[in-house]
Amino acid sequence: MTTKYIFRYALAASLAVSAASCKKSLDLQPISDATVNNSYNTASQAEAALAGAYNTFVSSDYYIWDNTYTSDVRSDNHYAGGDNPDFFQYDNLTLTATNSKVYGDWSNLYNGILKANTVIQRVPLITDPSLAADRKAQIVGEAKFLRAYHYFQLVKNWGGVPLVTVPVTTTDPADINTPRASVADVYNQIIADLTDAAGVLPDTYGDASVNKARATKGAANALLAKVYAQKPDRDYNKVLTYADAVISSPAGYALVSNYSDLFDDNHYNNSESILEAQFNGTTIGNWSPSLLLPPSITSTTWRKFITPSKNLANAFDSEGDVVRKNQTMLFEAAPWVDEYWSATVNGVVPFPYKQRNLVNGNSTSRQYMLRLGDIILLKAEALNALGRTGEAATEVNKIRTRAHLGNTPAATQSAMALAIEKERRLELAQEGQRWDDLVRYGRAETVMNALNETNLITGQKVNYNMTVQKELLPIPQTELNRNPALTQNPGY
Template sequence: MKNKNILNYMLAASIAIGASACKKGLDLNPISQATTTNSFNTADDAEAAITGVYNTFSSQDYYIWDNVYYGDVRSDNHYSGGDNQEFNQLDLLNISPTNSKVYGDWAALYNAILKANLVLQKVPAITDAKLTATRKNQIIGEAAFLRAFNYYQLVINWGGVPLVLTPISTTDPSETNTARASVTQVYDQIVSDLQTAVNNLPDTYGSDASVNKARATKGAANALLAKVWAQRPDRDYNKVLTYCDAVINSPAGYALVTNYSDLWDAAHYNSSESILEVQFNGTTISNWSPGLLLPPSITNTTWRKFITPSRDLAKAFDAQGDVVRKNQSILFENAPWADEYWSTKVGGSVPFSYKWRNFVNGNSISRQYLLRLADIILLKAEAQNALGRPAEAATTLNIVRKRAGLQNTTATTQADMALAVENERRLELTQEAQRWYDLVRYGRAETVMNNLVETNLVTGQRVNYNMTKEKELLPIPQTELNRNPALKQNPGY
């Protein structure tokens, strides 16, 4: 296989397999470990193995909150908050290759990929009669989707990365050390995996939403294909439109929930709008990140919190008169600390990231949506406009605006519509790890970040983000470069 450090993580974690199989829903608790040589003989082995791949969504920092740093804190949506210098590097776009968060997330994503590789290699050979052909194909589709999903996170953050497509069986550097594939090669592999997923996955697994929103489905694969064909450098908006329509018209019956607040109140998870979400239950599988973001009135803690909404984000909501989504995304409260962007005095009004608002006795069922319909509807509007159909884009855009209580867009020209879609995605999807990649896709990351007016109230100085083209990508972790001489650093680092 490819990279020695990836190998170390695989050998340390092995593959989660051998305990209880997946029954009605997904049990995402850690499962007992087994080696690649004595497992994968039974249907239970296959179920436990695929559950182990899903486990990354609930067990790794990347999907719990680090992706919001990459997608929102790096952008104009949020400040890092707190006093962790490695988080501040992401906020100020001054990221070091030795940043431990960058290294940890790289390793976690590859760990998930290696688990998926093992499933894809071993499950087809299982002869247990309890593993029906239909279920075997579904598991193969799920593993292909999950490998693609994790590679998508790698390519949008680091660009071209090593393609690791078979399980590790050696520590020989000649096998584990390899150069980076090109960005196009990584995207091509993602598309190939997602086509396998579409061909093998059902629209639903039955009537239980807690299963249908926890597992990869045909709708999830089509949704990711739409995002992939928009994000890759050789984007194809005709394909984006095709895959968006496949989701919107899916037999799974995806539909926007009536009230935007229903997405976040913890009483309406696994809704018709959800395509894929992590099934935190607050007990055996609890989300700890809300305790790091929510105000003292909810957490009963007085230490400074992280991922603070920016002044520019608040202004963007106000400029649109967008009360509905602002109130569901930002909660203002007097804080028992000073904040360099909002209040230099202790006890001043400070905004808190509010979408993950459930927090009871230190536990939470608050969830990130890995994929949801509003994202796909707005992506459809983007594709329609890019294809020279701004009037159609307006009709699509207004579906989301209406749910937010806003009037129809006034944009009519293609240029104005492009900015309208960009802004709508910002307000709809804030704190959902999308903004940075939108700016990169639109070729506007440098313009937006260098024109951003944010003032440090302590120093009285405007923040200089010094955004460059090279900073669109994260640095390859220095630890990886040290271990694998075939890897090359991203330009600018």
């Protein structure tokens, strides 16, 4: 062999070696994504995981506007609009398991729970000394509040649902096909989480823009009051206890003096607010007003997606309630046909008006996640249920006075119960409360089947065919397909 050959072999060998020495190259780490191993180690990462959990309030369809569908459109307060047949199923009480909104909402809520579960599991393990022990406990408390808030939505809407309290780490069907828990078990979990949260959360963090953005002790107590009222074996003593805890909280919750201040977009994080989702209208914007507000505000002429009902308008009118009606609906000529308000184009139609800010298709308007007006009426409900009708009237009148209405004429316990139901309807319309109220009072069937709504296009009276079974939503068909351990709700 000559040197020429040796040179050639050497060249070839060096090329081969350089190509083969790539073992390290195989261990690539994500560039634009973090991993579970490097995301939960420091104090700021703990706060980021928590912020991610709160993000569900501002990013999920459920909290942006679907809760208005599940509560106000499904009940007698509003009609569906727009062009999606799935949405009309809420209005007509013809919901099916394949409804895309039902599936989307179920998914939104469980995604929120995953984020909360991740905080609850990971944050206690963080050893970063800059994460103080009390802040660590608060973070877990805030996450537990969020988990309880989401499970409360689930149990109200679907009944007993799978109870997942730890983030999954495998895809083994045995680990992820969680069967439904009982309604009682879900409520027990909610109450346990809220009790823990109330124990560690402060009354305030400082500025109102923080106090209303985060879960506080007041928020945990307010939600406990709502939970004890809504659960099947309700406990009005507990409702009273927790409502009072909110009302007398050192956080200083107080009704705003003008009802319009609640919705005029100049009084965010006001004294009546206990918790509200925070938007800046650009990077974190609320898009639902662009789908709901009239053409004069949105400058779009397509049909909007929710329309206040004639029945709701009548309810305001029968009470002479101008203040709250004007904050709830805005009448305007609509360049389309509305089957309940106008059989011809350009008839006058009401539009939802509680969220009314809109700039470049985006909004800073928000929904109250919890507000004092609700808790005061809940206190009235508890007092009346406990036979203290006179004290209940006092609470109801606080709300009525602000709405420029006279004292409630209701004197008996049963009349007071109905008066409170109606007061809640007028005070909290469009705020995702009505359906729960009807179900809680056992009046969903009576009220819905008594409705007299005529479709002006067909000329037919709408038959809602409300049944007890329709109080719950169907378990989404897609979820049933994915999880064979689930069972459908009766009637679907």
